[in-house]
Amino acid sequence: MKPEALPRTVLVVGAGGREHALVRALQASPAAPRVLCAPGNAGIAGDATCFPVKADDVPGLVALAREQAVDFVVVGPEVPLSLGLADRLSEAGIAVYGPGARGARLEASKIFTKEILIKYGIPTAAAGIFSDVEPALAYLRARPVPIVVKADGLAAGKGVVVATTPAEAEAAVREMLLEGKFGAGGSQLLIEDCLQGEETSILVVVSGRDYVILPTSQDHKRIGDGDSGPNTGGMGAYSPAEVVTPELLEAIERTIVRPSVEAIASEGIEFCGTLFIGIMLTRDGPKVLEFNTRFGDPETQAVLPRLATDTLALLWAASRGTLRHVRLQVKPVHAICVVVSARGYPESYPTGDPIGLPETLPAGVSVLHAGTRRDGTGRLVTAGGRVLGVTATGTTLREAANRAYSACEAITCPSKYYRRDIGARQLRRQ
Numbered sequence: 001m002k003p004e005a006l007p008r009t010v011l012v013v014g015a016g017g018r019e020h021a022l023v024r025a026l027q028a029s030p031a032a033p034r035v036l037c038a039p040g041n042a043g044i045a046g047d048a049t050c051f052p053v054k055a056d057d058v059p060g061l062v063a064l065a066r067e068q069a070v071d072f073v074v075v076g077p078e079v080p081l082s083l084g085l086a087d088r089l090s091e092a093g094i095a096v097y098g099p100g101a102r103g104a105r106l107e108a109s110k111i112f113t114k115e116i117l118i119k120y121g122i123p124t125a126a127a128g129i130f131s132d133v134e135p136a137l138a139y140l141r142a143r144p145v146p147i148v149v150k151a152d153g154l155a156a157g158k159g160v161v162v163a164t165t166p167a168e169a170e171a172a173v174r175e176m177l178l179e180g181k182f183g184a185g186g187s188q189l190l191i192e193d194c195l196q197g198e199e200t201s202i203l204v205v206v207s208g209r210d211y212v213i214l215p216t217s218q219d220h221k222r223i224g225d226g227d228s229g230p231n232t233g234g235m236g237a238y239s240p241a242e243v244v245t246p247e248l249l250e251a252i253e254r255t256i257v258r259p260s261v262e263a264i265a266s267e268g269i270e271f272c273g274t275l276f277i278g279i280m281l282t283r284d285g286p287k288v289l290e291f292n293t294r295f296g297d298p299e300t301q302a303v304l305p306r307l308a309t310d311t312l313a314l315l316w317a318a319s320r321g322t323l324r325h326v327r328l329q330v331k332p333v334h335a336i337c338v339v340v341s342a343r344g345y346p347e348s349y350p351t352g353d354p355i356g357l358p359e360t361l362p363a364g365v366s367v368l369h370a371g372t373r374r375d376g377t378g379r380l381v382t383a384g385g386r387v388l389g390v391t392a393t394g395t396t397l398r399e400a401a402n403r404a405y406s407a408c409e410a411i412t413c414p415s416k417y418y419r420r421d422i423g424a425r426q427l428r429r430q
């Protein structure tokens with residue numbers, strides 16, 4: 001595609017590490033677009049002009065895009081998508097990467113997705129769907145543990161309980177259905193067979209029935225080393241995930257990606273955006289754990305630095321309906337993102353702690369910001385659970401990991417915490 005055909009002004013919506021990675025990748029385009037972000041964070045503000053409009057303020061974002069003559073909006077998080085941001089932008093004649101509210105339901109309702117997966121014969125765990133406690137408990141009694149209880153709606157990664165005892169499963173059912181622990185998102189739930197295996201994240205750029213599969217990656221969801229402790233939004237990622245061999249990727253494309261894209265289109269959903277498929281690699285083959293309808297965080301931080309294809313051209317092609325002409329080029333490097341969080345996350349954690357970043361970073365390392373802000377005196381301080389994403393590339397995963405971890409050590413912050421074993425599973429296998 002000719003650079004002059006690309007948008008001049010791009011707005012990234014969101015405030016996390018994923019959005020910082022998107023801002024950097026879009027800025028690296030040969031088309032040299034003007035990149036804006038709303039609301040952004042302290043690190044994004046160093047790279048792009050930020051506007052204090054919250055990511056869930058749909059009218060505010062549409063107004064901002066109009067005022068700033070934005071040609072193209074790239075939406076990071078799921079909440080604005082499920083609130084219809086992409087629909088409102090399209091109505092305003094502004095091109096957008098990210099699905100409308102109907103497409104975003106594939107993430108916002110696990111039941112909606114499960115029904116589609118079953119209808120189209122796409123491999124996934126067997127599940128029962130419930131809105132009342134008694135039938136849910138009766139179903140539980142007839143199933144072995146471990147078993148998985150999932151709130152239907154958006155719960156910021158916290159609506160899934162992998163129960164190892166019947167009591168734990170029953171408690172999860174009661175909390176979700178009776179105590180309204182997840183608000184409206186928990187008024188219905190799924191009880192799903194527990195799948196065993198290794199997980200992988202497959203990010204697919206989708207435009208109607210056309211798609212481009214991005215490089216494979218693996219997230220680390222638990223807070224502690226060795227996959228211990230509670231689930232988080234994601235504590236680190238690396239790419240490629242070599243557990244997904246070329247043969248396995250071919251099977252994933254044939255049994256999951258292509259049928260899913262076809263199913264979504266057949267359901268009358270015009271989907272333009274990222275279909276992020278969480279997959280469990282079981283002994284019976286790959287199975288779908290979930291759909292998300294946006295880029296993964298922190299997978300994106302590890303995947304985008306590996307693209308040789310211009311990210312702006314790729315996402316723009318998806319929104320223009322020309323994705324079938326794109327042949328993805330990937331750099332032969334390994335990438336890793338180690339998330340630096342505030343100690344205490346995913347439960348309670350301090351904010352406002354000063355952050356000291358190294359003056360210079362080694363080649364191949366970048367520090368992406370997530371929960372950061374400037375305080376009244378201009379100091380960089382923590383402002384969220386996941387604070388930074390230390391990202392590095394290397395010719396091997398070992399090299400990338402060594403680079404990222406030496407940068408993690410050099411960062412100062414009283415509440416600094418990070419997992420020491422991002423990528424360890426793959427490093428052990430090598």
Ligand code: AMP
Nearest residue numbers: 125148160162192193194195278289290
């Ligand atoms: P989800 O939001 O559906 O991806 O669930 C969050 C996490 O819970 C997944 O990344 C898995 O680690 C775990 N999980 C979800 N569903 C299952 C399942 N059926 N079997 C085993 N683990 C699961």
Ligand code: GLY
Nearest residue numbers: 219234296297298
């Ligand atoms: N890293 C998992 C997610 O973005 O949901």
